[in-house]
Each structure stands twice: as C-alpha cells, then as structure tokens.
Amino acid sequence: MKVLILGIDGYIGWSLALRLISRGHDVYGLDNFITRRRVREVGSDSLLPLLSFSKRVERVKDTYGKGIEFTRGDASDPKVIYDVIKRYKPDAIVHLAEQRSAPYSMIDLKHALSTMHGNIQSTMSLLYAVKDIKPDAHIVKLGTMGEYGTPNIDIPEGFFEVEYHGRRDYLPFPKFAGSWYHWTKVHDSNNLMFANKLWKTRITDVMQGVVYGTRTREITETGAYTRFDIDEVWGTALNRFCAQAIAKMPVTPYGKGGQTRGFLSLEDSIQCLTIGIENPPENGEYRVFNQFYEHYSVLDLANKVSKIYRKLYGGDVTIEHVPNPRVEMEEHYYNPEHKKLFELGYRTVRTLEDELSIILSDINRHRRRLDRLRHVIMPKTSWRKSSGLDMLKARR
C-alpha cells in the first residue's frame, strides 16, 4: 500500500513509518521539522538523541533494504499538500502534521492563533487536495480523546443515539475540549465530518489517548530513536514523572491528580494506526476510533512510576502536588467506550508497568542529557493567564 505520512519526523510519525516499511508498505513522508524548532523555542530538546532525517532514512535502508521518499515542506501550505498528493498518489494519508501541544497553544494569543490556523488549514487543504486529486484515498487523521473532555456520562465512539422529547436521532457526541489545541482537533473533526458529507471522502478520525513509551520493535532494530520530550510544553505527565524520578526530583502531579485520561503504549498506538490503514473504511464512510487501552489518573501514573523506580533502582520517589496551571476537573467520572479497534484485531502488546521499566532505563542511559534539561520540567504556562498583551507590545 502507498502510505503518505504528514509529520513523518514526529514522535508517532517516525515510529509509524518504521512499522509500515517493515510490513512492506511504500512509505512517503512530509515534514518541515517545525517540532524540532518549536521544542528549542521553549528551551528544551528531545531527551533521547535524534538522528537527522537523512540519517534516519539510511538506518531504515540498512535494516529493511528499502527507503522512504521524503519531501520537506509545511503541511499547512495548500500548495505543498497538493504537490505531495499529486506526486505520490497515496492510497492512505496519515495526518500527523499538526501542532500537538496543549500548553504551547495556551502560551498567549499568538500561539493560540498559530495553532488554530495551522491545524485547521492543514486539514482543510488535505481534504480539498484529496477531493481534487485522489478522491478514493483514505485519510487517517489524528485527533485526541481530549476532544470529548470529561462528561459525567459514558463517551461513545464518535456518535450516539440521542432521545429528546420522545424523538430519536443518531448524532455526533457533544465535545468539550480543555485547551485551544484540543479545540482545534474538535474543529478539525467537524470539518472532516462535513467534507465527508460533501464529497464522500473516506476518513478515519482517531480519538487517541495519551501515548507513552520510547520504543517499538523497529526502533530497537534500527537504533533510530523517535523523539521523547520531558518538558512542560512538549512532554506528557508520564514522561515528566519518569524524568523527575531519574533526576531524583519530586514527581509533581498538577492539583489533586484525579484527572483521568485514556492511555496506550507507543507499540499499541502504532499497531492501532496500522490496523486502521490496512482496514480502510468503506467508500463514503467517516469513521471514529477511540484509540486507547486503559485509563489512569495522573496520581495513578505517579504511583506507578514510583513503584517501578523502586523496583529498578531501589530508591524512593517523592510525590509533590503542585498548583494546577490548567483549567480542568481534578475529580470526575470517566468511562469512554472503545470497541472498534478490538473488533479489527487490536491486542495490547505491553502493559504500562512493562513499558515504564523500558522508559526509565532509556532515560537513565541518557542522564547527562537529562541534567541539561531538568530545568524545563516544571510548569510555567498558566491557562488562566494566557494573554494577548505581549504579542501586541512586540508588534509595536
């Protein structure tokens, strides 16, 4: 199958490229390396050292005897998107080229707008390009479980039957996201649904949980790490906790720590995306996957990190609750459904505890890089203080 990955240089993009190559697919990639630059913008870097993209492709050739055709460009530029789809005529396009950090989008108005425009424009351009050039291509779009927020009822996979005043309809589940970034994903999902209605575009909209892990089988085989961020802006809570444990800092849940989210390992995420690509929806279908394995609270994560750290290294980890810079419920009901991927054959490969041993060992192996990065872990971005004043001062 010909698969084009937008954002192939990213955490998921690179891991997915390796898997697809190893399974014999033809992989084409687009990236402008903006995440590498944006992570530096906040004074950070991937904790695990990254090869340049050309060196990555060499490793792939050495290991699997097959390369990756790559275009350098910006996925939010319609011309770039039209060009790659014209050039590669892909059967499937996986869109991983959006700004993916909630705190980054909350820094100030400037970052809110750039996230809004970049993300929406890349998805809109992709929808039009597929319609104009390769209308039977399957779009696999990365959304997030965060689109749903934390309602006090079960969360279905995208749609549900509603009864109201004695009548029934099958409607999209109401969403309530928790950052401008998360809202861009809701806006994208809405735009995807509408494009599907207009043009019958085949779409898989992936509501993905939080992904953890440093390795897939192919990362180990090639030795070409995918990125692993531990800073406030680009790292997830689990990544930060692991880094804090190895750095002998307290592990710092935001607020009470009862915030609960769906999670899955990088191995599982790549398995799920591969299942989605290799089992496309019917022509004309807009399909939603809730893509996660199990759910944990932030405090569960802190306790697991502490437990595995003790098992591996013998010491104790302090858990220190810090004021929550976000605006979110810290205790709530959470029960999202997730059946469709299991029906298509998804089976989990590694539990959180297995994976935590690997993550902690990988971080421990790079303790010197960690020493340079430990100052970027604690939160500086406050949801409520997000402002436009600095942006305007800078323009004068």
Next chain:
Amino acid sequence: MKVLILGIDGYIGWSLALRLISRGHDVYGLDNFITRRRVREVGSDSLLPLLSFSKRVERVKDTYGKGIEFTRGDASDPKVIYDVIKRYKPDAIVHLAEQRSAPYSMIDLKHALSTMHGNIQSTMSLLYAVKDIKPDAHIVKLGTMGEYGTPNIDIPEGFFEVEYHGRRDYLPFPKFAGSWYHWTKVHDSNNLMFANKLWKTRITDVMQGVVYGTRTREITETGAYTRFDIDEVWGTALNRFCAQAIAKMPVTPYGKGGQTRGFLSLEDSIQCLTIGIENPPENGEYRVFNQFYEHYSVLDLANKVSKIYRKLYGGDVTIEHVPNPRVEMEEHYYNPEHKKLFELGYRTVRTLEDELSIILSDINRHRRRLDRLRHVIMPKTSWRKSSGLDMLKARR
C-alpha cells in the same frame, strides 16, 4: 450604556446602531467596509442604495442629535480589536464583523480558508482583548440557527440534558452545520464556551434565524437604508424571491424546497439584540439564545411572495424548482425551541406577510437598480464542486 458594534456598516450592524442611538445609548463602531467590496467581487451591489458611512452618521446626528464614534479597521486584526476596546471601554460589544455568506465560503478553498481564519481570528482576538482590558464587558456574538443543522429531534437553546447508559449530564447540543461559513460559527461557539470556562467572560451567543426586511422604524425616520442583497452569494432565498417577483422572473426554490429554517424580521432581530444588550447575563455566564420567530420552508416563502405580489400588483408569479447547488436535506423534521428571549419580553412587531409588502414596495421603488442586478440572482456556486485547483493555479 456604551456599546461597541463590530461590523457597524452591515445589514444588522447599521440597523442596530440606529436603534441603540434612538434609545439613548452611546454607540461606537468598527468596520473596514469589506462586505461592500466583497459584494462587488461577485459582480453585485446592495439593491437599496447605500449612503457612505460618514453620510449615514450625519443623518443620525440630524435625526437624533447624537453621533457615532467610528474606527475604520479589520476586526480580525488583534491590534485593531485591542485598540478599540482600550479606546472605548465598552459595556457591551456586539460582534457582527464576520464573513456572513455561506455560498461565499463555498466558492473554493481560498474562500473557505479566508472565512475560517477571519471569523475564528476575530472572535479569538475579541475574547483575549476583553479578558486583558475590560473583563466585565458583555460579548454579544452573532452565530446562526444553521449551526444546529436539521436533526430529527427538537433543538434546545444551546444545552440539553442527555441520558446515556443510565447516567445523565447537561451538555452542549451536538451541531452539524451545512457550509464552511456555518461551521466557522460552530467553531466560534466552541471557542466562546471555552473562553467563558477559562476567564468567566460574559457572553450571549445568538443562534439567529434568517432575517428578512428592509426597514426598521429608525431606517424610515433617518432615510438611511441598510444594505439589501439579492444576489446568489449575499442575498437570502426570500430576498432573491422578492427580487425575482418584481423583475417578472420565475421564483426559484433550490430542489424540492422543503428545507425549513427559523426566520425573523429585521425589526424583530434588532428588538432581540437590544433586549440581549440591555439584559446582560450574570458575570461568568455563557448564554445561548435561539433567536427567531417562526419557521418556514423555502417553498412556503415562494408561496408567500407569490401571494403578496398578486395582492399588491395583480400578476401571477411562476415558481420554478431549480437543481440544488447546496448539500442539504430537502425534507426534514424541524422544531427548535426558543423561549429565553420571550421570557425577557420579546414580542413580534411585524408578520412575514406585513413585511413582504414593504420589501416588495422597496424593491419596486428601485426597479432600475434591479434591472442592472437581475443577472446575479441565479446560483453559480456549487457546494460539491468547491475546489482548490484554481487557487493553486493562480499562485504559480
């Protein structure tokens, strides 16, 4: 009360300014006259002749002894929004400065993106400016009943109680809009809800029905017409039907004509907005109004136009169904709720049939302008054919 109207030169903006002035409020306005230019872009013009903005303000001074402070600028430019809010420190801000045509947003990818970015950016900038400068100001934001689409169940006013798997929550009603323009209003509503959660901003989000009419009391008193568009892109179905009747052309519903929408007269729209402004929500409230009086199908409108035309001018009007350029259901259930404005005192002033007599007479009075504009009435913009190819050709 100090009221800032963004988009004060538009159809609703101008009519609202007159009403607020006549009720003794201090009115401040922002506009960049882009609708005047965009209507010319599609080869059209307001059927009723418009005074320049400065002449409009003179008429207001002559009639009510009080002027309007005006700033020329683009509401999607954060600097402009910050400046007017700093300068005027308004108690209420009515945001009418978005691109408001569904067909315009469907012309091609370029128009889809400019509508998306302009509308979203103006609302985001406004939210940040209010938060940063005048956090107790009340934002009255114009959305549309079209955000809801046409579900097979009743439509509540924004939120409803959902039961799912035996549990209950009070959630935003799921939306399903019918054009990129309508979706920008959904994206705005979502962004407004989130800003309200972040900063407790006071917001009235107005899901307005289709507005018809050429006059309010103050338009007659000042002789300063508001705009009235009859072309495919900027005119509503009712406006087009009235123009067709007077031009002795067939009246042309799209498809079967069973498409049903909420409607209200310009008099009623201005009354409702005034009620919203003069009765602001509590501090910290995000409030949704379904702002319409009754609902009609497109075919109902055609029949009413035909009936009133016969009464006024004696002749018969031909009704000719034309292929539907839009993607929409042509027969469906439609029963939106609308209680809140009635509870605040809204009472309808003119029925559709009263208003139709006035509209037809106003058009008849400008038959020479109508002769120049009759070629712009029939549809050229096809929802399904919207493409990005021309935009990219133009860029090479």
